[in-house]
Amino acid sequence: MLFRSKSKVIVVVLIVSVLTGCVYSFGDNDGETTSGQESSPATIDDSGSQREDSIVVLGEVNGKVLARQVHEDEFGPAGVGYVLMLNNQVLTLEDGRARLDFPDGTIVRVGPNSMFTMGVIEGEEENLFKRIFLEFGKLWVIMSDGEMEIETVSGLASVQGSFLSVESNGITGEVRGTCLDGVCSWEVNGEIYEIGEGETFLVRGVDEPPIIGKMTISDFGEWLEGVPEAVEIADMIPGSIEGFVWEDTNQNGVQDEEEPGLPAVTVYLKSAEGKLIDRSVTDEEGFFIFEGVLTGDYYLEFLKPETYDFTLKDEGEDDKVDSDANADGYSDYITLHPGEHRDDVDAGMDKSPVCPLTGLPMEDERLLTLRPLFLSQSKFPAFVRPLAGLSSSPVVFETVLDxxxxxxxxxxxxxxxxxxxxxxxxxAGSFDISAVRSARVFYVELAKIFGAGLIYSGASSEVLDDVLPYTCAFAKTAREGDIGSAGLDVSRLIEIAEACQLKFGNTDLAVWQFGLPPPGGEPLEKFLMHHNYFNQTRWIFDSSLSGYVRYQNAPSTPEEFSLSTDRLNGEPIVRQNVLILITQHSVLNNAGTIIDFQLTNHGGYGYLLRDAMKYRICWSTLSRDYQTTSDRYRPFLILDCDTWEPINLAVGNMWVNVVDVNTGFGWEGEYWRAWHYQPTYQGP
Incomplete structure (x- = not known):
């Protein structure tokens, strides 16, 4: 048993003695490593049993170190070679440190302002059991065999075959410790708590269970500073790498005070060979950290959000506030030393312009200042009027005629x-975009909600007065008097957009929301839009293209469908979003040639196809706050019909089928099909 009955009294007496100067003379000991008295091997005494060959000696002494044998009443100076026996006590003062050497090779290092009592040593030499009672202060245990227990007023810490530190406050009973390596535990009131490698434990007071956490860089630093033996496992002592990802709003490559951090940015830690070691995500303020990183060479890979680019690298002289990522998001190699904490690997990003109609980044921000243009095109029949330019159109509306x-x-x-x-x-030759057709009255609705100008080949007298205020240009005809030969060269599009600006600037088109698929929905890979037997369109989802691919039939072979391609570049027509917009259609004349529908100040329901899924949606152009302040409309909102919250579109282009409320929907074989029924004239 340990001698414990007067432990708390001893702490108080010793502290008072030190403060009053009534501590024993140290002779010529000036704080350097000292050689102590020679002592004989430990022997059995009346306080308990001890192996006669279990010699524990002070192998190193620095500063003021006191000790007393069990039969002594007072402490005296202790030097190198001082032999410790059962119930012997050692006290280090403010500048004192000591090393205890056990017969099995175990080392215990004693920190300043510490006091302990030697306990029993039992068992075979290759598997010794050792115990020390720590009155107050700090001990580091370094061992390769056997087991050691450190008893405190609040509980019992133990370690088998490795590195343990214990720090005890003898007055409050608070105990702190670290398990650098090996099998560690804490026992209190018969309960044993395992402490894993690289973990800490904190005991608030007597009989309290431990609070277990992770070792910090400062914890590892204390081992390296206070325990020379820890250098042997220095490569096992992990460090950390942390940094900051921010939005470089002024694009100068330097972190300025007003520039915000970017949350939810993924950062990869990779070895010099390119192996993925760990992954981190920036917090709400833009910070990230990799902990437990072993000594070695690494680099970081930053994944920029789709609407950002990396800013300038290594600008300025202060590495703490520059950006360390190159244009591809990679840092230079980082050499991490044992226990080192790096906090200077950051990444700045500047927001690249984004198209509000697709969510895709743009190279030329100037294009956002140009007015949107609607170009009226015919695609029926497709073999006569091939599609052209549609790959570059973010939104294409397909609307019904007579x-x-x-x-x-x-x-x-x-x-x-x-x-x-x-x-x-x-x-010389035909126009780049042929089959530019005449205007229809519902073009006004489209022009209003997008703030767009109209390009068409002509208009009937019944329609012209309505569309003329929104007209930016008329398409030319290849043959005089042949309206069917009207077309446009693509170089004219930018010229028209630049010349046809709105007096008060563009409409704010940033209405749609892009992101992950909404919850719910139904799987849908194939959709058939049926306008009539000779005019049908199939949309088939292609995962390799991340969108729906368009196929069109022909009047001569209505049962056969061919891939729709853009004549200008040969690419297939692919849409990441296919929208069926349902709204009331009206026939305005008896001949049935003038059909109108309403989008402004209106709403309804429809369907969104994206990522091989179908979602029922609601739509609305009732954006009253914006309309009141700007006297203009905005594109329709796409909403969840239950929550009335915006639904995410897939990043990419859209095709909108505007159909009447009488359209029927259902399955036909493997296709989900929409039958558009032609509206009829209801009279004036």
């Missing part, structure tokens, strides 16, 4: 098609 025909209104904004190779040199 007789089951449909007309395309391609919106050009954020980007423009390029001329085909044979025309880039200015060679």
């Amino acid at each position: 007789g089951g025909e449909t007309r395309l209104q391609a919106l050009y904004y954020c980007g423009y098609p390029e001329a085909p190779p044979e025309r880039k040199g200015g060679n």
Whole structure:
């Protein structure tokens, strides 16, 4: 048993003695490592049993170190070679440190302002059991074999075969410790708590259970500073790498006070060989950290959000506030030393312009200042009027005409098609975009909600007065008097957009929300839009293209469908979003040639197809706050019909089928099908 009955009294007496100067003379000991008295091997005494060959000696002494044998009443100076026996006590003062050497190779290092009592040593030499009672202060245990227990007023810490530190406050009973390596535990009131490698424990007071946490860099630093033996496992002592990801609003490559951090940015820690070691995500303030990183060479990879680019690298002279990521998001190599904490690996990003109609980044921000343009195009029949330029249109509306025909209104904004190779040199020939058709009355609705200008080949007298205020240009005809030959070269699109600006600037088009798929929905890979038997369109989801691919039938072979491609570049027509917008259609004349529908100040329901899923949605153009302040409309909101919250679109382009409320929906084989019924004239 340990001698414990007067432990708390001893602490108080010793502290008072030190403060009053009534401590024993140290002779010539000036704080350097000292050689102590020679002592004989430990022997059995009346306080308990001890192996005669279990010699524990002070192997190193620095500063003021006192000790007393069990039969002594007072402490005296102790030096190197001082032999410790059962119930012997050692006291280090403010500048004192000591090393205890056990016969099995175990080392215990004693920190300043510490006091302990030697306990029993039992068992075979290769598997000794050792115990010390720590009155107050701090001990580090370094061992390769056997087991050691450190008893405190609040409980019992133990370690088998490795590194343990214990720090005890003899007055409050608070105990702190670290398990650098090995099998560690804490026992109190018969309960044993395991402490894992690299973990800490904190005991608030007597009989309290431990609070277990992770070792910090300062914890590892204390081992390296106070325990020379820890250098042997220095490579096992982990460090950390932390940093900051911020929005470089002024694009100067330097962190300025007013620039915000970027949350939810993924950062990868990789070895010099490119192996993924760990992953972190920046917090709400833009900070990230990798803990428990072993000694070695690493680099970081930052994944920029889709709407950002990396700012300038290594600007300025202060590495703490610059950006360390190159244009591809990679840092330079980082050499991490044992227990080192790096906090200077940061990444700045500047927000690249984004098209509000697709969520895609843009290279030329100037294009956002140009007015959106709607170009009226015919695609029926497709083999006569091939599609052209649609790959560059972020939103294409397909609307119903008389007789089951449909007309395309391609919106050009954020980007423009390029001329085909044979025309880039200015060679003569047909127009880049042919089959530009006449205006319809519902074009006004489209122009209003997008703040767009209209391009068409002409208009009937019944329609012209309505569309003229929104007209930016008329398409030319290849043959005089032949309206069917009207077309446009793509170079004219930018010219028209620049010349046809709105007096009060563009409409705010940032209405749609892009992101992950909404919850719910139904799987849907194939959709058939049926306008009439000779005018049908199939949309089939292609995961390799991340969107729905368009196929069109032909009047001559209505049962056969061919891939729709853009004549200008040969690419297939692919849409990440296919929207079926349902609204009331009206026939305005007896001939059935003038059809109108309402979008402004209106709403309804429809369906959104994205990522091979179908979602029922609601739509609305009732954006009253904006309309009141700007006297203009905005694009329709796409909403969850239950919550009335915006629904995420897929990042990418959209195709909108505007259909009447009488349209029927259902399954036909493997296709989900929409039958559009032609509205009829209801009279004046």
